[in-house]
Amino acid sequence: MSRTVLVTDSTASLPPEVTEARGIVVVPLQVVIGATSYDEGVGGATPALVAEALREFRPVSTSRPAPEVVRAVYEQVAAGGATEIVSVHLSGDMSGTFESAQLAARDAPVPVHTVDTRQVGIAAGFAVLAAADVLDAGGGAAEAADAARARAAGTTSLFYVDTLEYLRRGGRIGAAAALLGGALAVKPLLTISEGRVASLEKVRTAGRALARLEELAVAAAGERPVDVGVAHLAADERAAQLAERLGARLVDNLEGRDILCGEVGAVLGAHVGPGMLAVCVSPTPA
Template sequence: MSRTVVVTDSTASLPPAEAEERGIVVVPLQVVIGATSYDEGADGATPEMVAEALRDYRPVSTSRPSPAVMREVYERAAADGATEIVSVHLSGDMSGTFESAQLAARDTSVPVHAVDSRQVGIATGLAVLAASDVVLGGGSAAEAAAAARDRAEGTTSLFYVDTLDYLRRGGRIGAASALLGGALAVKPLLTIEDGRVATLEKVRTSGRALARLAELAVEAAGDGPVEIGVAHLANPDRADHLADQLGTRLVDNLDGRAVRCGEVGAVLGAHVGPGMLAVCVARLG
């Protein structure tokens, strides 16, 4: 009897209990704070650790799992009975994790369907859950991989950062864009476009930026059914307010589904900095 296992990485921001309940295997990325390397997660690098390090101007960097680590994860799943694997990861343009998955898949004893979500954070997580839904419903690995790609492609990711400097340090945006934003004291609204961070709009105050974030999320939802996720780094009150606001404004679109709300992991936090607020709108129809 065939058995498909879904694998993802820690940047997908899935609650550990939910991943465990669904049988999703989560591979941690690494965070280096100063000279010490940690696995991302509750027992290693946490969002609080990263936010504190960034505020203290301590060096913070991140790294992908190696192909050897990914292959070990796949072979462990195979040893536990997996006959196929669907491995869904954050955008290959922003991390080498997907490349590690591809390389490991070549030498794994069972077929591995590696999926580049072209997204990050909750948006990747929603794609993972779409794959998991197919598997739990008895669908094939190929169908699960297709569902992950479709969900990611139908997701709009919007986010606000207090400063572009952290994205500049990590090479996610150009120095000229970061310098311009700082010089004009604007609050940027960003999006994920073709797997990369892109500037969407620039507004003058954080209050206007957050109000505009909500408006853009409502526009992205349209009239159809959606899933909504809100994420933050060291900004829980505003995240809760935004989640409540969207839950009310999009109650018909959600049709009883709760708005997911939580803090991003340490890896993504290292690149966006404290104060970040994000919204993901995944269209279901």
């Protein structure tokens, strides 16, 4: 009997209880603080650890899992009885993780369907869950991979950062580079476009930026059923307030589902810095 297993990476921001319940295997990325490398996740690099290091101006960088690490995961999954694998990852334009998955898939003992979501964070996580739903309904690996791609393509990711400096340092600023120079004093609203960070709007105060973030999220939802995630780094009070307001305004869209609200993972946090607030709006599959 065929059995397909889902693999993703730690930046998908799926809670451990969800990955365990759905049988999703998570490959960690690494965070390097000073001269010490940590796996992302509990017991390794946490958002609090990264936020503290950034505030103290200690060197913080991130790295992808090596192809041989991903291949070892595929081999372990296959040894556990998997006959096919669907491997869903963050944007290949912002991390080499997807490339590692592609390289590992060449030597994997079972067929691997690799998916570049062209998204980050919980937006990629929602794509993983779409694939899981297909598999749970009896669909095949190729169908699950297509579902992940489709959901990621329909998802809107919006975020606010207190400063573009951390994105600039990490080389992830992409199209938002137009905001550099004298514009570093503004409060930028950013999005993920074609797999990269892109500038959306710029406002003069944090209060206006957060109000605008709320409006853009409501507009992205429209009249459709959606899942919504709110993420932050060291801004839990603002995140909770935003999630509460969105929950009230999008009650019909949510159809009884809760808004996911939590701290962004350590890897993404290293590139956005303390104070970041993000909203992901993902239409549910028909």
